[in-house]
Amino acid sequence: MSLMARIHEGLSKTRDKMAQAFQAVFASGAHRDYELLEELLLLADVGPGVAGEIIARLREQKPQDVFLALKEELVEILNIDGEDKPVRIFVGINGSGKTTSLGKLCHRLVGEGKELFVIGTDTFRAAGDMQLEAWCRRTGVPCYIGKPGSDPAAAIFDGLSSKQASNADIILCDTAGRLHSNKNLMQELEKIMRVSNKLRPGEVEALLILDAATGQNAMQQMDIFRQAVQPSGIILTKLDGTAKGGVAIALAAKYQVPIKYIGVGEGLEDLLPFSPREYVDSLFPENV
Ligand SMILES: Nc1nc2c(ncn2[C@@H]2O[C@H](COP(=O)(O)OP(=O)(O)OP(=O)(O)O)[C@@H](O)[C@H]2O)c(=O)[nH]1
Numbered sequence: 469m470s471l472m473a474r475i476h477e478g479l480s481k482t483r484d485k486m487a488q489a490f491q492a493v494f495a496s497g498a499h500r501d502y503e504l505l506e507e508l509l510l511l512a513d514v515g516p517g518v519a520g521e522i523i524a525r526l527r528e529q530k531p532q533d534v535f536l537a538l539k540e541e542l543v544e545i546l547n548i549d550g551e552d553k554p555v556r557i558f559v560g561i562n563g564s565g566k567t568t569s570l571g572k573l574c575h576r577l578v579g580e581g582k583e584l585f586v587i588g589t590d591t592f593r594a595a596g597d598m599q600l601e602a603w604c605r606r607t608g609v610p611c612y613i614g615k616p617g618s619d620p621a622a623a624i625f626d627g628l629s630s631k632q633a634s635n636a637d638i639i640l641c642d643t644a645g646r647l648h649s650n651k652n653l654m655q656e657l658e659k660i661m662r663v664s665n666k667l668r669p670g671e672v673e674a675l676l677i678l679d680a681a682t683g684q685n686a687m688q689q690m691d692i693f694r695q696a697v698q699p700s701g702i703i704l705t706k707l708d709g710t711a712k713g714g715v716a717i718a719l720a721a722k723y724q725v726p727i728k729y730i731g732v733g734e735g736l737e738d739l740l741p742f743s744p745r746e747y748v749d750s751l752f753p754e755n756v
């Protein structure tokens with residue numbers, strides 16, 4: 469299946485919901501207008517503020533083809549430049565998809581011929597380590613897993629100081645899930661970033677893993693993680709299971725942090741590079 473086809477499939481729930489709304493409106497004999505478009509954006513969880521702004525801009529532009537102009541607006545919002553750093557620290561709330569996304573990214577990057585190394589810092593939960601080790605075995609990537617019960621910042625220090633780490637092109641670091649309301653755990657994350665930045669100055673980035681199904685709550689998560697670790701990229705997961713794919717637009721508009729990958733399933737191949745145009749094309753039903 470082509471990349472476009474897989475993005476299309478991954479966003480089918482969001483698109484179906486929008487299609488139903490289109491059909492309902494057309495069935496009632498109403499014409500396509502700005503209010504309908506705003507309604508559609510809200511249905512996909514773009515959020516009231518951003519949806520309102522987009523529609524206001526369109527009203528001002530008075531484009532011939534409103535739908536086409538809307539798509540261009542969305543592509544522009546999603547088009548955010550960002551560079552990839554060699555040391556990538558996966559952060560996010562419990563269960564957002566950190567470990568799975570890391571495993572899938574290993575598979576993708578190994579396929580691109582990259583030398584990888586993985587560091588596990590989820591030292592308080594044995595199951596977390598085993599899950600990460602299983603992904604590393606499955607993808608043939610060497611890993612350093614912090615000792616059970618040890619300080620996660622010490623684990624990252626040991627991992628990054630290892631010979632294997634210095635030989636790798638890219639180092640992916642998993643962290644334990646943490647609720648954004650837990651201050652101590654957020655401070656622990658700041659420490660992990662501090663230690664990493666000391667060892668590899670200018671080469672470290674935090675990637676925030678967000679479950680798309682949390683919709684507008686993802687914004688709150690971004691707010692808090694931004695204060696602690698300034699994520700320079702987002703991985704938006706579980707798009708296959710939700711109709712809230714529009715949250716990508718809300719995030720991009722508010723934070724200008726690029727979405728780097730999207731998760732569209734639980735399998736090895738189900739992490740796709742993010743492409744604004746293909747994403748927007750996949751959001752909307754055809755023939756509207
Ligand atoms: N359908 C679907 N499921 C996903 C996706 N990404 C992750 N999952 C599932 O979500 C669940 C949680 O994923 P994990 O990777 O363990 O999440 P985590 O953030 O590492 O969790 P903690 O370490 O406990 O904080 C697992 O059952 C994954 O298979 C996705 O893109 N689509």
Ligand SMILES: [Mg+2]
Nearest residue numbers: 566567596645
């Ligand atoms: Mg995990």
